[in-house]
Amino acid sequence: MLRHSGTHRTPNHNLKLATLLGFTAGLVNAEGLLGFSLLTTNITGHAALLAEGIAEQNWQNAQVLVLWMILFLAGAFTSGLCLSLFGAHQRYSYSIPIVIEIAILVTSAIYGSKTYVSTLYKIALPGSLLFAMGLQNALVTLVSGSVVRTTHLTGIFTDMGIELAQLLRTNLKDRVILLLKIKLKLFIICSFLFGAIAGAYLFKCISFRSFYIPVLILTFVLLYDVFRVNVKRYYQTTSKAFRRN
Numbered sequence: 060m061l062r063h064s065g066t067h068r069t070p071n072h073n074l075k076l077a078t079l080l081g082f083t084a085g086l087v088n089a090e091g092l093l094g095f096s097l098l099t100t101n102i103t104g105h106a107a108l109l110a111e112g113i114a115e116q117n118w119q120n121a122q123v124l125v126l127w128m129i130l131f132l133a134g135a136f137t138s139g140l141c142l143s144l145f146g147a148h149q150r151y152s153y154s155i156p157i158v159i160e161i162a163i164l165v166t167s168a169i170y171g172s173k174t175y176v177s178t179l180y181k182i183a184l185p186g187s188l189l190f191a192m193g194l195q196n197a198l199v200t201l202v203s204g205s206v207v208r209t210t211h212l213t214g215i216f217t218d219m220g221i222e223l224a225q226l227l228r229t230n231l232k233d234r235v236i237l238l239l240k241i242k243l244k245l246f247i248i249c250s251f252l253f254g255a256i257a258g259a260y261l262f263k264c265i266s267f268r269s270f271y272i273p274v275l276i277l278t279f280v281l282l283y284d285v286f287r288v289n290v291k292r293y294y295q296t297t298s299k300a301f302r303r304n
Contacts, residue, residue: 070243072203073203073206074246076202076209077207077247078246078250079276079279080209081209081247081248081249081251081254082254083195083254083273083276083277084100084195084196084209084251085251085255085258086254086269086272086276087192087258087270088258089258090167090258090267090270091188093259093262094167094262094266095171095181095184097127097185097188099185099191099192100210101131101213102131105127108124109121109124109128112124126182126186128189130187130189130193132193133193134196134197135193135194137193137194137197138156138193139197141155142201142202153198153202154281156197156198160191160194160277161274161277161278163187163191164191164277165271167187168269171184171266172267192210195209196209196210196211207243207247209247209250212247215247215248218240219241219244222240222241225237226238258272
């Protein structure tokens with residue numbers, strides 16, 4: 060799912076990635092909103108709030124918003140750096156950002172209810188979720204060759220609108236390619252929305268422990284390729300041994 064990149068990726072790889080990580084992003088977005096009153100999967104809204112803070116000369120809020128925007132950027136930078144440094148060892152290059160994201164979500168599950176303790180908690184925990192979503196968005200973008208983005212829907216709706224318009228004036232071959240692109244975007248949109256609905260429901264039922272659900276999904280994504288390769292090698296070895304006998 061993640062270990063294939065470039066020309067080695069297939070539409071099926073991208074569909075799996077879009078479904079699982081789109082669902083994860085939806086979960087985190089809803090849980091972050093209910094838990095911290097903060098949208099964690101993109102920074103567009105934060106830019107508007109920053110402008111409002113500056114206009115009202117509320118410099119304390121403006122500083123926090125700038126920090127959160129920088130943290131999202133830092134998350135994307137970290138994923139890009141990991142893939143650049145460990146490009147020759149793909150398993151490590153994608154594992155590090157996911158492990159960091161898992162650690163952040165576990166921290167939110169454990170300490171999320173303690174934001175009343177200090178101002179640091181109120182700033183650091185929501186900021187760490189923005190960092191985590193920056194990690195995920197950059198990782199998925201790089202691995203998929205910019206085909207899949209899972210943490211926000213604005214660009215996806217825009218691209219899908221353009222592709223739907225292009226369907227009206229294309230030949231059969233181009234139409235097949237466009238339909239595959241539209242299918243992928245529909246999977247991302249539906250996964251994100253279902254994740255957001257599930258995240259809101261889970262948070263109301265089990266509060267901050269709902270952050271453990273995206274942790275489980277990310278753990279599955281992390282281990283999927285390892286188990287799949289090992290199983291494939293086992294069957295190949297068994298098959299060769301059977302033929303020799």
